[in-house]
Amino acid sequence: MGQLPRFIDSGYSRVMRSPALSPMLSRLGALLLLAVAGCVAPNFTIQPIQQNPQVFVGLSGYADHAEAATLRHEHPASWTEPDLRAVLGRLLLQERGGLMDPTKPPRPLFATDELARLLPGLRQAFQSARPSDWVVFVLTDAPATGSRTVTSGALALVDRKLHVILANDHEPLPSDAKGQQDLRANPFRPLRSPRGGLTFDPAHYVTSAGANWLGGASGSPASEVILDYRTFLDVAQRSAPNPPTPSAASSEIARLKEEVARLRDELARVIQRLNEQTEELARLKPRPRSP
Secondary structure, three states: OOOOOHHHHHHHHHHHHOOOOOHHHHHHHHHHHHHHHHHOOOOEEEEEEEEOOOEEEEEEEEOOHHHHOOOOOOOOOOOOHHHHHHHHOOEEEEEOOOOOOOOOOOEEOOOHHHHHHHHHHHHHHHHHOOOOOEEEEEEEOOHHHOOOEEEEEEEEEEOOEEEEEEEEEEEEOOOOHHHHHHHHHOOOOOOOOOOEEEEEOOHHHEEEEEEEOOOOOOOOOEEEEEEOHHHHHHHHHHHOOOOOOOOHHHHHHHHHHHHHHHHHHHHHHHHHHHHHHHHHHHHHOOOOOOO
16 A cells, blocks of 8 residues: 655654644644645656566666665565466456446456566566565557557555556556656556546455555545455366366277277287198198109
8 A cells, every 4th residue: 555755654643743733733734744645756766677669567666765664565476377367357447437327337457468468577577576666567558559548557465465556547648758758657656537446356355445645646546456366366276177078079089999909909819820820731731742
């Protein structure tokens, strides 16, 4: 989850403990500091892991060493491609409807081809990450699709749970180079107010969900979901169907091949016995007498 910068956090504590302020003024001061916190984005470091015009995957952490030291992510970590695909492929976005628009059904966050582009970089990033790093991604669609869009966010393993942060979901990509560079420098920053929130299928593997303020954008938090991914993978593996058994036709073909081989061996033995008997008859046959 997002944290307040240290100078704001300490200021908030002083206001709340100050005996010189009335309770009303104390609450107003706290609200003011929290409002400022919503507009202040922490400074992040960024280390690219995979980057091309469509995919950026990297490691991001607090530039402030004291803030970075407060993080205890369970990194580095190893993921198999099937496990990471199974988890990310179940992420859904639940869009909010308007007053006259009923809530839309949740839809997958990533398309199949998007996952295929993301997975190699994400696996490599998790293997290289430190406990103070988030694994971040910025995914843009191919130019052939027309108007380019961007999806960005971050992943982290904390207390045996997977934290997934979604800042942008297929939002129009900034047309200027600086806007695109800023997005890669801070993938936590939403470009506009979110249209909905992250969820997962099945939903009972979600241990917590809500807003995340790491991007620091005023009034536009990212969406975060925390998943009990280990239990999900354990159950998925136990319930996976057994490997398919050979079909009846395949079994019959194999049986016939064995029968043919057995008959060949039997025929070879019969021929050998006939040859032996022929030789024996030739030996026993009386030879003609000489005149």
